Amino acid sequence: MKKTDHEVKSLIREMDKTIQRYIAKRKPITLYGPVQYFFDGGGKRLRAVLLLLSSQLISRNYKKSIHAAAAVEILHNFSLVHDDIMDQDDLRRGRATIHKKWNTNIAILSGDVLAAIAFKALNQSPEKHIQKLVEIFSEGFIGLCEGQALDKEFESRSDVREADYLKMISQKTALLFSLSAQMGAILGGARKSQEKALKEFGYYLGMAFQIQDDLLDIISDEKILGKNIGSDLAAGKKTYISILASEKDQGRGMVNIFQSLTDEDIRKKTLDEFRRYLISSGVQARTQKMIDKYFQSALNRLQGFKNTKTKQTLIQLAHHMWKREN
């Protein structure tokens, strides 16, 4: 376990160095200062690790995948910067968001340049794969925007069903995980069937990850989470929790009460009540069951691969995500 952690950390370090090649010491500082600040805030780098391990699962030399790994991480950070503006979130990774620390204009532009840099990074991959990678990556980027548009649209709709929600998160979240694994597979030289299995592995991980996010938004600890507890729900977002709760009258009432509270102290008290409701109503258990189902589906997709060290690391990555607290 320790050895695996060490290996993954070393991959992250190398990928972070690659990112720095695209942003360090660039001008103007009014643009790259905020960009650097955002990356300095850390982050799990899950998508990049997934890409590198997927590549390594197919062929040992993951070096040719390092730019694509940087690219997915940069695109992910682009989406965080812009989502934070749209969601008016003040905290990210325990620190002020760019639009809060600077202003909205700087946050828009920081996100924009990250999107541009992501393609520049991706384009450093081996030429024979470029057209396919750019196809997958630009489609993923489009899907990300469509998912975010749905997410925002859902905020003002009361008719959002579980299926709508799952479609939304498949674009907003799972797509970037699935394309990370798929691009890693391609760069590793995977056969079609392997590419498909890894793509699906990423997809299921991503679905599990987002539903987990929805649950953690309510049941986690603010200090561990690095952002305000209940912020998604308070913003009127449709989450897996709010959709399950809305199926029952009492649940919908609970969500509405929680959302309508603007006083921070009262909301914290209501949060406790809401948490008790999630347990007593079975909503939390049903949500956890869904999370478990997706993680299990992800792990199943690895069955066809030979039992190598990298496969063990991928399995541990999934388990590590499964029990995450932030």
Next chain:
Amino acid sequence: MKKTDHEVKSLIREMDKTIQRYIAKRKPITLYGPVQYFFDGGGKRLRAVLLLLSSQLISRNYKKSIHAAAAVEILHNFSLVHDDIMDQDDLRRGRATIHKKWNTNIAILSGDVLAAIAFKALNQSPEKHIQKLVEIFSEGFIGLCEGQALDKEFESRSDVREADYLKMISQKTALLFSLSAQMGAILGGARKSQEKALKEFGYYLGMAFQIQDDLLDIISDEKILGKNIGSDLAAGKKTYISILASEKDQGRGMVNIFQSLTDEDIRKKTLDEFRRYLISSGVQARTQKMIDKYFQSALNRLQGFKNTKTKQTLIQLAHHMWKREN
């Protein structure tokens, strides 16, 4: 002349159809509705035409360049949508801007998806050119963001000199023109020297175009311009006009007075006075001289090319831009 106009219009029509393939009938409508609205507003499609004609100058078949032409036009529109938010401009092409008609979130997301679609479109170009095109295009996109960051930074600086300004517009405006001509050249199969000449042709056109924009912002007619007269200056932007005027004390005073007026009626009266000052001080003449210099430099870059119909069309395009009123 009429025949040339007809030819250019036909290129634009075909390119617009290509754009529609990427945005028409896509969902969600909360995202693609505003995107469609923005394209319906028209626009000169100058960058796309420049790309297609540059391609045609080298080899007759421009069809292989149509996706790249759509890509530069889409990227240009991305930057307009986001710039309008940052500059708080309410009018574009005589209609409400996206953030005004909808809201800032929708405008951010509309811009984002356009950036993504631009790469998807570019990637439909012939495979042998993809890596080079993505390199040029992503660098151009980065430069665009850097130029916009400088433009915003300059608003709160009083020490911006002519050289700083020229560097800023070379990124914010000229780069997209130069990469359009360069990509057209590459797709047409140009030799290195031809690619360089066309790249420079585009660059000089772009420089001329932006300085002209600065002048038209003050001396044009609101109805013809399709946006508020003096809006750049009123927003505190550094323009070629404001920089020349600031060299002289009276000029700086005039700019300051004009910028500080919040009452719309008073500003319109001051505008007349400011226009008279621009003429009497020679600022307008010096600005026009700079515009002429850049257009002439652009035309000089075409000298080495054989005198074909396409070359004549490119020359006419430059002349058409030279005498534009909006």
